[in-house]
Amino acid sequence: MSYLSEIKSSDQEWSELNSQVMVIGLFEDQELTPLGHDVDQSLDGVISKAINQGALTGKSGQSQSFFEAERQVLVMGLGKKGDFDAEAIRKAGGSIAKAALASKVSSVAVECLCACSDKSDCQALAEGLVLGSYRFTEHKAEDEDAVELKEALVLNGDEPSLRKGAVVAKGVCLARDLGNHPGNVATPTRLAEEAKRIGEVGDMEVKALDRDEIVGLGMGALAAVAQGSDEPPKFITMEYKGGSAEQKPIALVGKGLTFDSGGISIKPAGKMDEMKFDMCGSAIVLGVMQAVASLKPSLNLIGVIPSTENLLGPKACKPGDVLTAYNGKTIEVMNTDAEGRLILADALSYVTQNHDLAYAIDFATLTGAVIVALGHHTTGIMGTDEDLIAKVKASSKRTGEKVWELPLWDEYCEEVKSKVADVKNVGNGRTSGTIAGGAFLKEFVENETPWVHFDIAGTAWGEKEKPYGPANGATGNVIRLVIDLIGA
Ligand code: BES
Numbered sequence: 001m002s003y004l005s006e007i008k009s010s011d012q013e014w015s016e017l018n019s020q021v022m023v024i025g026l027f028e029d030q031e032l033t034p035l036g037h038d039v040d041q042s043l044d045g046v047i048s049k050a051i052n053q054g055a056l057t058g059k060s061g062q063s064q065s066f067f068e069a070e071r072q073v074l075v076m077g078l079g080k081k082g083d084f085d086a087e088a089i090r091k092a093g094g095s096i097a098k099a100a101l102a103s104k105v106s107s108v109a110v111e112c113l114c115a116c117s118d119k120s121d122c123q124a125l126a127e128g129l130v131l132g133s134y135r136f137t138e139h140k141a142e143d144e145d146a147v148e149l150k151e152a153l154v155l156n157g158d159e160p161s162l163r164k165g166a167v168v169a170k171g172v173c174l175a176r177d178l179g180n181h182p183g184n185v186a187t188p189t190r191l192a193e194e195a196k197r198i199g200e201v202g203d204m205e206v207k208a209l210d211r212d213e214i215v216g217l218g219m220g221a222l223a224a225v226a227q228g229s230d231e232p233p234k235f236i237t238m239e240y241k242g243g244s245a246e247q248k249p250i251a252l253v254g255k256g257l258t259f260d261s262g263g264i265s266i267k268p269a270g271k272m273d274e275m276k277f278d279m280c281g282s283a284i285v286l287g288v289m290q291a292v293a294s295l296k297p298s299l300n301l302i303g304v305i306p307s308t309e310n311l312l313g314p315k316a317c318k319p320g321d322v323l324t325a326y327n328g329k330t331i332e333v334m335n336t337d338a339e340g341r342l343i344l345a346d347a348l349s350y351v352t353q354n355h356d357l358a359y360a361i362d363f364a365t366l367t368g369a370v371i372v373a374l375g376h377h378t379t380g381i382m383g384t385d386e387d388l389i390a391k392v393k394a395s396s397k398r399t400g401e402k403v404w405e406l407p408l409w410d411e412y413c414e415e416v417k418s419k420v421a422d423v424k425n426v427g428n429g430r431t432s433g434t435i436a437g438g439a440f441l442k443e444f445v446e447n448e449t450p451w452v453h454f455d456i457a458g459t460a461w462g463e464k465e466k467p468y469g470p471a472n473g474a475t476g477n478v479i480r481l482v483i484d485l486i487g488a
């Protein structure tokens with residue numbers, strides 16, 4: 001719950017700055033970044049000596065500190081110059097923030113590492129600096145690493161790009177916070193409060209329907225999942241109207257399952273605590289909406305979050321129950337642990353039935369199967385519209401957030417047909433479980449709305465530590481991709 005929040009550009013001479021750490025870069029071919037030579041000279045050539053002796057390699061993320069009067073000079077390895085793209089810059093930003101945190105300083109000045117390429121890479125540098133500084137300590141009485149990184153100056157950086165990078169990264173930090181909070185803190189009510197807070201800042205219309213309203217509107221699938229818990233469920237909508245009245249809105253739908261026990265089809269106890277992360281899809285929506293609230297892009301956007309716990313008790317929904325979703329389709333519940341698709345069925349049919357959308361995308365920690373298929377590095381995607389899928393892939397390339405498309409062919413869609421209802425909430429059992437989830441959701445996308453589903457079960461938490469990623473806990477992955485996709 002702490003991260004760097006101030007990133008500014010400075011055109012002062014580096015020697016006049018009073019930041020505690022001055023950061024320069026070194027490429028793997030022994031080339032220092034432009035300012036590096038000045039700094040080296042003022043340190044009587046000690047940096048170049050270290051390079052010549054092989055003590056400094058320039059390997060990505062490897063750093064070495066030198067001391068000059070009151071100041072620390074940090075030489076950060078940037079990897080091969082030919083590979084120094086936006087993702088490498090983001091990683092360098094993350095490594096710088098982590099090194100600064102380790103040295104317990106509160107201010108750093110960074111040579112604009114992107115000066116050699118594209119000014120807009122400043123956005124990636126700012127993202128890396130903020131994301132790398134993220135820590136979640138809110139539930140500790142005493143914070144052992146109490147020093148916070150408060151300010152980063154980028155020498156001759158591009159101010160608008162730095163600002164945008166910081167805004168995007170703060171959206172990611174919000175998503176990380178919400179994901180990391182336990183189920184008794186990040187409740188549906190808390191998610192609704194966050195949505196309202198963002199709505200006030202960004203001039204959005206935010207509504208949070210309660211249990212009676214959910215039942216009254218005919219959202220029988222969300223209501224069924226929620227009936228096993230006393231925690232009040234919420235159906236949250238956020239409308240941002242930054243574009244013209246003719247511009248069709250984009251819908252972002254996020255699974256806000258604040259704790260998934262599996263329900264009557266209960267999960268094994270091991271790692272069940274991780275099911276507090278089952279609302280990470282909704283955290284993506286909130287993170288994007290928070291960034292939109294400050295970027296104020298000229299587009300129309302609707303955020304939708306169905307939110308509840310999935311518990312078990314005398315009132316809980318049972319295997320075999322038949323439910324009616326918002327669009328009137330009936331669902332046979334074969335497994336109460338396939339609850340994410342149930343609450344999304346109502347959310348997708350609600351937003352695609354009531355709005356003429358440019359497209360809808362949803363984010364959900366939907367299946368364990370996607371982790372088997374793609375591990376923790378890549379988000380599984382599938383959808384109904386080739387153009388939209390191509391755009392998602394292009395945004396993925398630009399932002400370094402990996403996605404991989406799975407096929408949503410008719411053969412798979414047949415697998416969710418039920419003998420007693422219109423559809424059932426599982427596919428064939430052991431095979432192609434992630435696609436079965438997508439095939440089920442497809443039944444609830446109305447009006448031929450172009451739609452893409454993101455199965456983030458592998459990428460929302462549990463990935464290997466990256467320079468700009470957390471060592472453990474929620475990642476906030478895919479927010480950068482979505483902000484790029486919607487053109488905010
Ligand atoms: N939230 C889980 C998916 C999940 C499991 C995410 C493990 C991350 C790690 C989801 O609600 C779920 O339980 N899915 C079931 C579906 C099955 C019953 C068809 C699954 O993946 O086992």
Ligand code: MN
Pocket residue numbers: 260262336337338339340
């Ligand atoms: Mn489940």
Ligand code: ZN
Pocket residue numbers: 257260278337339340365366
């Ligand atoms: Zn779940």
